[in-house]
Every structure is written in C-alpha cells, then in structure tokens.
Amino acid sequence: MGKGKLILICQSGGKFLTDDDGTMTYTGGEAEAIDINQETSFLDFKLKLAKLWNLDYDSLSLKYFLPGNRRTLITMRQEKDMKRMYDFHLSSVSAEVFVTGQEGFHSQALVSPAANWSDNIAVTHVAYGNVANVPIQVATETPEDNSLVDVGLRSRKVAPRFTSESGGLVEIPVTVSTGPVLPAKSTSKKPIRKGKTSLTSSNSKLTPKSSKQLGMGSKSSSPTSSPASVSKRRRVMEEPSVLLEDGNVGDTRRRSLRNRGEIRKPLVETDEDEYLLSEEDDADDVDDDDNVDVDDDDKDYVHDIEAYYPETEDVNSEPQMSYSISGVNDGSVQSLVASWKRCITGVGQGFESVVEFRDALQKYAVACRFGYRLRKNESNRACGVCLVGGCPWKIYASWVPSDSMFRIKKFNRRHTCGGESWKSAHPKKNWVVSVIKERLQENPNQKTKNIADSIFQDFGIELSYCTIRRGIDEAKGGLHTSFKEAYKHLPLFVNKVVETNPGSIVDLVVGEDKRFQRLFLSFRSCIHGFQTGCRPLLFLDAIPFKSRYHEILLTASALDGDDGVLPVALALVDVETDETWRWFLEQVKVAVPSLRPLTFVSDREKGLVSSVLEIFENAHHGYSIHYLMEDFMRSLKGPFLGDGKPSLSYYLLAAARADRLDGFKVYTEQMKRVSPKAYDWVMEIEAKQWANALFEGEPYSHITSDVGEIYAKWIEEIQESSIVLKLVAFMNRVVELVNSSQERSREWFSHLVPSKEESLVEECKKASTLKVFFCSDTLFEVHDGSVQLVDISNQTCSCFGWKPTGLPCQHAIAVLNTKGRNIYEYCSSFFTVESYRSTYSEALGPVAIDLALVENEGSSKEEEEQVLPPLFSRVQGVDKRIKDRKRGRSVCCTKCGGVGHNKATCKDD
Structure with missing residues (x-):
C-alpha cells in the first residue's frame, strides 16, 4: 500500500440516477472533502461522517465506485474494506464516497462497544444547551432506578444523563464506579504553553493537572498553585466533567470535557547532555545568623501549605473525583502529595541520614511548588536556599552525634519570591527514579514519552527525553535487571x-x-x-x-x-x-x-536471490511489490508527459499483474510515453523476479501491503x-x-473465509449484467463496455483479476454461470474455511517468566551459561534508500567545472 494521501469527496443527502448504459450519477446533497492515508482508522472515519451529517452511527452506510466502473457500488463495512478502497485508488488523487443513514446522531456511539475504540483514545462529546451555572445531576440508567453516580475503585461504563433544572437532558459518555455519591465538576478552558525541550505538546491528550483540574479550586492563578498544593474548594459549576479510563496506564484518571483552569507550563529546563542536574554546591559557608528559627506554629508563616491542604473537609462541600497512581492506597494524587507536605515539619525534626533528609526536602518542594538548591551538601550537614536571590527561605540540618540523628536546626518557612523559584526548579535524581519506578511497576512496557506525560500531568514537572530515558534505565535496574545483564x-x-x-x-x-x-x-x-x-x-x-x-x-x-x-x-x-x-x-x-x-x-535491496536458490531446491524468488513500488516512486524524476506522474504507479502494478507477455509490454510502453527515465529504471530490474507474466512461482503480485x-x-x-x-x-x-484466529474461525459457517466470500459476492453482482460470447469450449469473450478474454481451463482473464488473486473475477463468473459450473470449484482451496481452521488447528501456549524466578535461575547458572550483549556496532551496508536521502546535491566548481569541490579549493591553476 502506498503511503500517500487520498482525498475523499464524501457526499450525502442526494440520490443516484441511472443512465441508459447502466452508469450511475449522483445529484443533489452536500459534499465534504476529507483526507485519509493508510493509517486512517475506518471507525474514526465513520464516526466523523456520522457527526458531520447528524446521522445515526449504527445505520451509516458507506459506498464507492471502483476506478473506471460507475455501474456497481462497493460497500465499506470494516477496516479491510477501507484498505481495499485505498489500494484500488492508489494511483488516483481523489475518490468519491456516498454516505447514507438514518437522521439523528447519538453520543452513545462514542462509547459503544461496537466502536472498538483504541485503548489510547478517549472520546467524549456533549451537546451544550442553556445550562450554564445550573446545578447538574449525574444519573445512571439501571434496571432498578435512576440513581446518582457512585465513584469508587471498581469502575464501569454507562451512558448517564445530565439533568438541568430547565428539564433538558444532555447525554455524555462517562465511567463511573461504586462508592460515595459524587457530583460533576468543571472549570474554564485555557491554552497550554508549549516548550522547546518538552516531551509534552499542545497536541498531547495529557495536560498538567492544575488546581482546578484536581478539584482544588484556587481563587487566583498564583505560580505557587499546583495540582499538588491547592486545597479543595467549592466553586460554581460551569460545565460537566467525567471520569475517563486511561487505556495506556490502566488506571482511572479524572478528565474534563474541556481543558480547564489556567494551566501554566512549568519552566523546568534540563540539559539533555547531563543526566539530572545535581544539587549545586556553594563554596559560601552558612552563617547561622542568617537562618531564622521558626516554630511550627509561627503565625508569620506566609507559605503555609496547610492553607492548601486542610486536614479535614467540609462534609457538605462537593466531594472530589480522584484518580489513582501507583503507591497510593486510596488512589488519590491529592493524598500522596498531602503526605509529602508533611515531610518537613520544622525545627527539631529528625532523619536517619542525610539521604533521607534530601528525599524529604525534594518531596516537600514538589508539594509546595518551589525550587531550591543545597549550598552545603555534605554527609554531616546540608543547607538549602531558595533559587531566587533575596528570598529568605532557608533550611539547615546537621548530624547530631548524641542523638544519632540528622536533625533540622534552623528553618525559615517564609517565601517572598512569589513562586518564581518553581520556574527554574530541577527535580533530583532519586525522586525522578522513584516516580518512574512506580510507573514501570504498573506497566513495564511504558514508552518514554508516556512516562514524561504522566509526570507532567500528575506533578506539573516537565522533564526532557534524556532525563526520562536515563531514569528508566536506573529504575529498571532496581526493579529486575539491567539491559546488559x-x-x-x-x-x-x-x-x-x-x-x-x-x-x-x-x-x-x-x-x-x-x-x-x-x-x-x-x-x-x-x-x-x-x-x-x-x-x-x-x-x-x-x-x-x-x-x-x-x-x-x-x-x-x-x-x-x-x-x-x-x-x-x-x-x-x-x-x-x-x-x-x-x-x-x-x-x-x-x-x-x-x-x-x-x-x-x-526486498530487492536485500540481494537474497542467490542465497534462496542455492539453499532451497526448486524454489522461486520474487521481489516485494510493496518495496518495489516505494523504490520506483522515490526514483521518479521529471519531466512527465501524457497522463503524468500519478499514472506511472498504475502502469507498474498493471505490468506486474499482467498474465501474458504482450500485456506486460503494453503497460511498460505506456509508461515509456509518460517518462522514459521511469521505463529505463523498470527495464533494469529482472522482469522474471516480479512480473507475473514471466514469474514461474506462486503468484503474489496482488499483495501490495507491507x-x-x-x-x-x-x-x-x-x-x-x-x-x-x-x-x-x-x-x-x-x-x-494464533489463538485469537483459532477462536474466530469457529464462528464461520460459509464455504470461504468472510473476506473472500464477500469479495466473491460482489463480483457475482457485477457479473449479472455482462454479456458472454463463445469462442471455444474453454475460451470466451465477455463484454462490459470493453472486451475481456476468459480462459476457464487456465483460469485466466485479461483483466488480471482471476489467477493472481485465486478468486474468479466478474468476467469469469459470468462465463461459469453461463456454463452452469459451480463457482466455488474455481476458487483457490487456500481460501476455504476448512483450510483456515487447519492453519490454526494447534493452539500456542503463552511464554511466562517471573522476574524473581529469572533472577534466581539465572544467577545459579551464571558461570555456566553466561551470555553477554553483542558489541555495539552500526550495521554495515546501510540501506541504499537511506543513503540516497542523505546524499543531497554534489558541489560543483565554477572554475574548472569539476564535481566535489568549489573554486576556493580548486587545484586547477
């Protein structure tokens, strides 16, 4: 399949008119242009059309014409149908799609099990009426009654209704679970700033959880406000929010229907050439007089995090929807960070070691959203100051031999920087590794970007790829074993x-x-x-x-x-x-x-012809049509005549699929008229390795996918x-x-596998209008506006649609119907359900290895069976396609006309 873009002209609301010759035209209605490529999801495309024309998703019908045939409509019902349509129009710039269905789009289609949404996509839709600042009640539909939504640890999907006082119903998809009754929350929508070195972007589905997003409303947008440091406050409902399931991580996370709150990008710059910015040592000694002793109940404490995290909540206030992260029993990020703000309590607090003190200070800084540096960072003492010069915040702790404890001696809680220190804060290595380790325990296969997104979302801390990558290495070394070991x-x-x-x-x-x-x-x-x-x-x-x-x-x-x-x-x-x-x-x-x-x-570039033919007797070798098309399209250079560049890919495929040599020559000559250079490129490749007319092995030219x-x-x-x-x-x-294919085949009761059965039925419909003329007992002429020759003894047709595919084409079916033959007898036996079930008749057992067991058994035989990783080396013989892209233009000397140097370095005197 090509990698280009196909423009679909989607039409709806009109009707078809049939001309005297059987061709159909579409009149009336509306049209929209939509771009697709080979990665476009059929379900996403179908849903977009349903929403576009306000049609019922389940009743939606999509049809299209094959190139050059406007007599028969082809129906798209699933992903494979859309891929085939894309292949059919491989050489075209655009195609027409006709959309019909019952009027009325329902938002339940967004969460319908039939939609088979990807785990990475969570789609919500809500039709807003005049419900601003109106209390909304979330209700679920159950056989017993319509009760309020319960939220707990076990979640399930329902389609609730939001009921406003005006009586209007607004339906949205929502994930709910059993537990206390929780009303919906909302905030306003603000843009997200994009950083240069960030792994998160404005297109990412993950956004940092601001105080409003976490249900901790803030009256101001102070930089010190954070998803980890803002109290839960009551506020007026502006728009509904729901619980969505995050398929990437596997836990339930709270999401709003819109980006809510004033979300600021934390400026956490990290040098990608360094691992994690370590604590900065300052040569200046700490003057004890500069540190102010502040007791825990000091009333001058202006950065009191207790104001942001009250120990108790008003039972009459709106409860907050929470989401779970690893390491928190109640599944609440608020609870996790609330425990961090108590890591530093005041003067006299003791720690087992300086390492424990550093860890506590890092968590405390994240909870309070400020940045600091350690001016003294030794095994027996440590002094931290705010990153902003002139800010009086300081903390000093040292080892007390008599107590065998590391205690806080002096602590000034007061900040005057207004949160500016958070903009240049750098998380410490141990803290980052511990957070990454928790996420890897949930899912060892998480990608680097997903981890960076989750940290940015949960804590508002933006880390570079290099930082996360090295943090993953160290975290995995602690979890099980390193990449090398x-x-x-x-x-x-x-x-x-x-x-x-x-x-x-x-x-x-x-x-x-x-x-x-x-x-x-x-x-x-x-x-x-x-x-x-x-x-x-x-x-x-x-x-x-x-x-x-x-x-x-x-x-x-x-x-x-x-x-x-x-x-x-x-x-x-x-x-x-x-x-x-x-x-x-x-x-x-x-x-x-x-x-x-x-x-x-x-792939032709692999050069495997000689090795295959030497090792396997009576074997055949062919070049992949997929890679051949890629190389061909990449090599094309103008000028182009006649039908232009798009026609060349069609001629190449037609030449590859031609049954006879004369057909192969016809299409290559047509290619030559458009571009002699393209013709020469094709002729340099051995035709017997890819052209069906000369290839002696199993036909495969119809397979153009990777x-x-x-x-x-x-x-x-x-x-x-x-x-x-x-x-x-x-x-x-x-x-x-293998096992899923085995299970799926048990539900099939047709003679051929469903995709082939459907293709055969479509061809039979087309064959009903064709005219057949006898030339001999086995050779026939079929007229469909043009003349096609069908040979039923050799199972060939001049349209190239029978022998290469293994299924009779419409012309062959017309002949077989005229002769009264059984069409299934002329289909390849490999396409039968019986053969498919034979392919997957034996199930496979999953390979399960417990990490602890791996370590134990591996260490016991380490000396006997030790395997080391391969020596790092770049692959020799880089792919020619890669070298061509990097080659660029050659330098030409304007003095001597030579190539490879300019006039400044020319040696021609």
Whole structure:
C-alpha cells in the first residue's frame, strides 16, 4: 500500500440516477472533502461522517465506485474494506464516497462497544444547551432506578444523563464506579504553553493537572498553585466533567470535557547532555545568623501549605473525583502529595541520614511548588536556599552525634519570591527514579514519552527525553535487571519456550567470547499451519528490534486464507549481513520441510536471490511489490508527459499483474510515453523476479501491503523493555495472534473465509449484467463496455483479476454461470474455511517468566551459561534508500567545472 494521501469527496443527502448504459450519477446533497492515508482508522472515519451529517452511527452506510466502473457500488463495512478502497485508488488523487443513514446522531456511539475504540483514545462529546451555572445531576440508567453516580475503585461504563433544572437532558459518555455519591465538576478552558525541550505538546491528550483540574479550586492563578498544593474548594459549576479510563496506564484518571483552569507550563529546563542536574554546591559557608528559627506554629508563616491542604473537609462541600497512581492506597494524587507536605515539619525534626533528609526536602518542594538548591551538601550537614536571590527561605540540618540523628536546626518557612523559584526548579535524581519506578511497576512496557506525560500531568514537572530515558534505565535496574545483564537470562528464555510449546525449534548461538550472536525460533503450531493451510509463499523481511545494541529481527511469514500474517520463523541477530541471512534461511529449511516448491518474496535491496536458490531446491524468488513500488516512486524524476506522474504507479502494478507477455509490454510502453527515465529504471530490474507474466512461482503480485508492518508495531509497543522481557512480550503477541484466529474461525459457517466470500459476492453482482460470447469450449469473450478474454481451463482473464488473486473475477463468473459450473470449484482451496481452521488447528501456549524466578535461575547458572550483549556496532551496508536521502546535491566548481569541490579549493591553476 502506498503511503500517500487520498482525498475523499464524501457526499450525502442526494440520490443516484441511472443512465441508459447502466452508469450511475449522483445529484443533489452536500459534499465534504476529507483526507485519509493508510493509517486512517475506518471507525474514526465513520464516526466523523456520522457527526458531520447528524446521522445515526449504527445505520451509516458507506459506498464507492471502483476506478473506471460507475455501474456497481462497493460497500465499506470494516477496516479491510477501507484498505481495499485505498489500494484500488492508489494511483488516483481523489475518490468519491456516498454516505447514507438514518437522521439523528447519538453520543452513545462514542462509547459503544461496537466502536472498538483504541485503548489510547478517549472520546467524549456533549451537546451544550442553556445550562450554564445550573446545578447538574449525574444519573445512571439501571434496571432498578435512576440513581446518582457512585465513584469508587471498581469502575464501569454507562451512558448517564445530565439533568438541568430547565428539564433538558444532555447525554455524555462517562465511567463511573461504586462508592460515595459524587457530583460533576468543571472549570474554564485555557491554552497550554508549549516548550522547546518538552516531551509534552499542545497536541498531547495529557495536560498538567492544575488546581482546578484536581478539584482544588484556587481563587487566583498564583505560580505557587499546583495540582499538588491547592486545597479543595467549592466553586460554581460551569460545565460537566467525567471520569475517563486511561487505556495506556490502566488506571482511572479524572478528565474534563474541556481543558480547564489556567494551566501554566512549568519552566523546568534540563540539559539533555547531563543526566539530572545535581544539587549545586556553594563554596559560601552558612552563617547561622542568617537562618531564622521558626516554630511550627509561627503565625508569620506566609507559605503555609496547610492553607492548601486542610486536614479535614467540609462534609457538605462537593466531594472530589480522584484518580489513582501507583503507591497510593486510596488512589488519590491529592493524598500522596498531602503526605509529602508533611515531610518537613520544622525545627527539631529528625532523619536517619542525610539521604533521607534530601528525599524529604525534594518531596516537600514538589508539594509546595518551589525550587531550591543545597549550598552545603555534605554527609554531616546540608543547607538549602531558595533559587531566587533575596528570598529568605532557608533550611539547615546537621548530624547530631548524641542523638544519632540528622536533625533540622534552623528553618525559615517564609517565601517572598512569589513562586518564581518553581520556574527554574530541577527535580533530583532519586525522586525522578522513584516516580518512574512506580510507573514501570504498573506497566513495564511504558514508552518514554508516556512516562514524561504522566509526570507532567500528575506533578506539573516537565522533564526532557534524556532525563526520562536515563531514569528508566536506573529504575529498571532496581526493579529486575539491567539491559546488559538481561542477556544472561536468554538460556532460561529458550527453555521456557520449549517447555510451554513442545516441538518448537529454538536455537541460541553465542560466540567464543560469550557474546550474543543469533537466536532462531519457530513454533510447531506455525510450522504445521503453514504446511497444511497456507499458500507456498514466504515473505522475508528485516525489522530493527529497537534495542540499544541494535539487533535485527529476521522474519519468514506466510499469509493465511484471510490474508493475515502467520509468523513461520523468526530470528534475532546481532547484525544484518549476507552471512546472517544465509544462516537464517538454512534454519528455515531445517525447521520447515516442504515437498512443495516454495516461493520467497523479499526486498530487492536485500540481494537474497542467490542465497534462496542455492539453499532451497526448486524454489522461486520474487521481489516485494510493496518495496518495489516505494523504490520506483522515490526514483521518479521529471519531466512527465501524457497522463503524468500519478499514472506511472498504475502502469507498474498493471505490468506486474499482467498474465501474458504482450500485456506486460503494453503497460511498460505506456509508461515509456509518460517518462522514459521511469521505463529505463523498470527495464533494469529482472522482469522474471516480479512480473507475473514471466514469474514461474506462486503468484503474489496482488499483495501490495507491507507484510512485516505488524512486527514493527509490536516492537514499537515493547521497545522500552530489556531483551528477555521484550522477547517474552513479542512471543506472546504471536501466541495471541494464533489463538485469537483459532477462536474466530469457529464462528464461520460459509464455504470461504468472510473476506473472500464477500469479495466473491460482489463480483457475482457485477457479473449479472455482462454479456458472454463463445469462442471455444474453454475460451470466451465477455463484454462490459470493453472486451475481456476468459480462459476457464487456465483460469485466466485479461483483466488480471482471476489467477493472481485465486478468486474468479466478474468476467469469469459470468462465463461459469453461463456454463452452469459451480463457482466455488474455481476458487483457490487456500481460501476455504476448512483450510483456515487447519492453519490454526494447534493452539500456542503463552511464554511466562517471573522476574524473581529469572533472577534466581539465572544467577545459579551464571558461570555456566553466561551470555553477554553483542558489541555495539552500526550495521554495515546501510540501506541504499537511506543513503540516497542523505546524499543531497554534489558541489560543483565554477572554475574548472569539476564535481566535489568549489573554486576556493580548486587545484586547477
């Protein structure tokens, strides 16, 4: 599939008119232009159209015409249909989509289970009426009654109604849970400032929780106000807020329907070249006279955080909705930070060590939103001052030998900086690591950006990528094992795979220096599925494993009857070279014995033709159409004649799919008329490696998608983990894929798999209007405005839609109906439900490794089976496509005309 943009002209409200020749035209209604690409979600697209034209989501119907055919409408019902539509219009700039449905959009569609929303998306919608400053009551619909929303630890999704005093109902999606009755909250909407070095942006769904967002209303926008330091105050309702479930973290977080409160960006600048800015030592000694003894009940304390965190609440005031974070039993960030503000109580407070004092001071500073530095930071004494010069805030603590305690000697609570110190505050290393560790305990596979967003959201502290990245490394070292040490547990991983999936082939290769080199894995279930239910096609690909040691994942994948990816063999190698590819192919030959001639498909740039043909007897090798199209479009340079540049991709695909050599020549000649350079580029590639007319292996030219894309997405989700945890998570994705396909096929009762059955039905509808003329017993002419030749003995059609795909095209179906033949007998047996079930007849067992067990077993065999990480080295032989992008233009000398230097460095005298 191409990576370009397709403009959809979406029309609704009109009607179709049929001309005498059967073509249809659409008149009346309204039209909107919407851009899509290959990443566009069908469900998001459908919902957008439903909202755009106020149509019922469930009744919405989307149809389109194929290029060059305005007689038959094609229906889009699911994600695959939209992908096919995108492929059909690959060479087009725009396409028409016709939208129909019942009038009336309902907001319940936003939380409908049928919508299958992504875990990373939380969508809310509310139709606001004249309900400003009107008390609103949240009610749930249950079989018994309509009671107020209960909020507790166990959450569930309902579609409540907000009832205003005026009697109007406003429906919004909401997550509620059992517990005390809580009314909805609201604040006003303000913009968020975007920083240069921040991982958070204005487009991020995560915003720092201001005092108003956390339900702690502030009467002013003082810089000292924070989500961690503002009291819970009553305020007037402006707009409803709800509880939404954050699918990324797995906990329930409070979100408003709009960005609320005056949200200020905390200016926490961090040098990305440093780890975490350490505490600054000042050579100036501390003068005890500069420190003011302040008792805990000093009335001159102007920064009294008790005003922000009252110990008790008015039971008549509005209770606050809370969200949970790790380490807090009651699931409340307010409770967590409320405990931090008591970390420093006053003069005389004791600590076990200076380390404990520093940790307490850091939490206290975060709770009160101010920045400080330690002028003295020694093992027996520490003195902290406000970052803003002239501010009298100071704290001095030292070791008391008689008490064996580290005690606060002097403490001036008073701030006069007005919160300016918070703008340049830097969190200390230990505090950042502890916060990151808590988030990793919830989800070890969290991405760096997600962690940065959650810290910014919970505490209002903005950290750079470098800071979070190194904090993750140290936190993971404390949680289980470091990235480097994780390699020693690879033998245990191998044993676990064989134990949970007997018959699977796993081979770990370690060098003489005990450094990791290669790991091969092939599940027995996948091998059996490929041999019994899949076409003899294997797609070879290499995907970066996104590890700090730059390993590469080599894959050999088959396609099931529903065109789903089946991982037949996988290998993790330290570097991608011709040698490692040859080793991988040799392992595939041993693991996947096959009596059928196999067809291998790979990127032309890999240069695997010779290795494949040497290792596998009677095998065939073809170039991936997906990568061939990418290289072709990247190489195109003007001028372009005739139909222009967009037509070249169509001609290339048509040439690849042509059944006969004359058809191949026709399309390449048409390409030559548009761009001779493009024609020359195509002719330099061996046509027998990609053109269907000359290719002797299993047809595959109709497959234009990136087969290895699914692996790249899996790796993206787990890239933050160490090697063993990453392998476990990746293999469990394979297990989930196989087992879910097995369960899904049990619900099918058609002859072909649903996608193929649907395609066949659509072709049958088109065939009903075609005219068939006999040329011989096996050769026929079919007229549909143009003339197509159908040969039922060889199962070919001049439209290229039968043999390559394995399904009869509309012209073949018209002939078979005329002859009274059974259409299913002319469909590929690989597309039957029976073959699909055979592919996934054997289930896979999940690979589970307990972290504590990994450490125990790994350490016991450390000397015997120790595995070290590979030596870091960039992959030799960088992809040519990458080099072309970096090459840029050559420097030309204006003096001698030479290339590679200018006139200043010219040596021509």
